[in-house]
Amino acid sequence: MTFFRYSADRLPYALFASYFALDVALFFTVDNLWAPPIIFVIGFFPKAFICAFNHHHQHLPTFYQPVLNRLAEIMFGFQTGIGPYAWYLHHSRGHHEHYLDQTKDESAWMRKDGSTMGEFEYTINVAATAYWRAYKRGDDLPKKQAAFVAMNSLMLALVVGAFVYNWYNALFMVLLPMVASLLITVWVTYYHHRGLDTGDHFSGSYNITTPLFNTLTGNLGYHTAHHYRPGVHWSKLPELHEKIKDKIPAHCYRDGAVLGGLVARRRAKKERERRRKERRRNPGVAAPVGARSDDSERLAA
Ligand SMILES: [Zn+2]
Numbered sequence: 001m002t003f004f005r006y007s008a009d010r011l012p013y014a015l016f017a018s019y020f021a022l023d024v025a026l027f028f029t030v031d032n033l034w035a036p037p038i039i040f041v042i043g044f045f046p047k048a049f050i051c052a053f054n055h056h057h058q059h060l061p062t063f064y065q066p067v068l069n070r071l072a073e074i075m076f077g078f079q080t081g082i083g084p085y086a087w088y089l090h091h092s093r094g095h096h097e098h099y100l101d102q103t104k105d106e107s108a109w110m111r112k113d114g115s116t117m118g119e120f121e122y123t124i125n126v127a128a129t130a131y132w133r134a135y136k137r138g139d140d141l142p143k144k145q146a147a148f149v150a151m152n153s154l155m156l157a158l159v160v161g162a163f164v165y166n167w168y169n170a171l172f173m174v175l176l177p178m179v180a181s182l183l184i185t186v187w188v189t190y191y192h193h194r195g196l197d198t199g200d201h202f203s204g205s206y207n208i209t210t211p212l213f214n215t216l217t218g219n220l221g222y223h224t225a226h227h228y229r230p231g232v233h234w235s236k237l238p239e240l241h242e243k244i245k246d247k248i249p250a251h252c253y254r255d256g257a258v259l260g261g262l263v264a265r266r267r268a269k270k271e272r273e274r275r276r277k278e279r280r281r282n283p284g285v286a287a288p289v290g291a292r293s294d295d296s297e298r299l300a301a
Helices: 007-029 035-042 044-059 068-079 086-098 119-140 142-164 167-193 211-217 223-226 234-247 260-281 296-301
Strands: none
Touching: 007 035, 007 167, 035 044, 035 167, 044 068, 044 086, 044 211, 068 142, 068 167, 068 223, 086 119, 086 142, 086 296, 119 142, 119 167, 142 167, 211 260, 223 234
């Protein structure tokens, strides 16, 4: 019997399942005050990357067997705070269908007045409304909406059960990791599209082609290719990127953003502050034609 649609999923899923089994074992065995907060903090990094694979799974279910897909979604729900069908409704059927129209996008980065949200504002806005928007996207997909409600009710019951069993371990090893992973995931998506106001798939996403980043995220850096053909398995995205890369404009790459981008963003922020102070000192001096407040950040990205 074949379980995996693509053999590339075997190793990542073996790691995710092992990590989940370890988390479950720790939940039931840890019995002191200091270990749960440490386990919570250590989990930030691996769980952020697991989230990328939860995303991939919601575009193209990993297993042939539906029951295995649902079990994987419960595991991912605990690891990433994004429960069964939430990615599917909010992202695959929401964001992917709407991202070129900021008035509809479930992960909109543009404010109603047309300006660009800051990353904090975006993160809080999208994370706080995520489950509601996922539910609303299901209004014209009633079967998926019902599955979303049923499966996430089960998730909620399991979380409540964990609190009843051991509220301290549940707080640091179940609930807070879920909330933190959801926030980190939403924050990361800010850099996928923000500022790219276009009607064209090829210039609507930022790409990162760094091998390490793509190994850890399952090629999520090939983001234009992913939006161009969202149903393509993550292992095939580099191939697809090669076919379409001539159509992707240079400003849609954020290579070096993983580490260098942090430095570049700090520099850009300082430069913006310097310009702001300069304008305050010389209010009569107009900004250069075409200059926008986020130009330096755009260049850094
Ligand atoms: Zn996607």
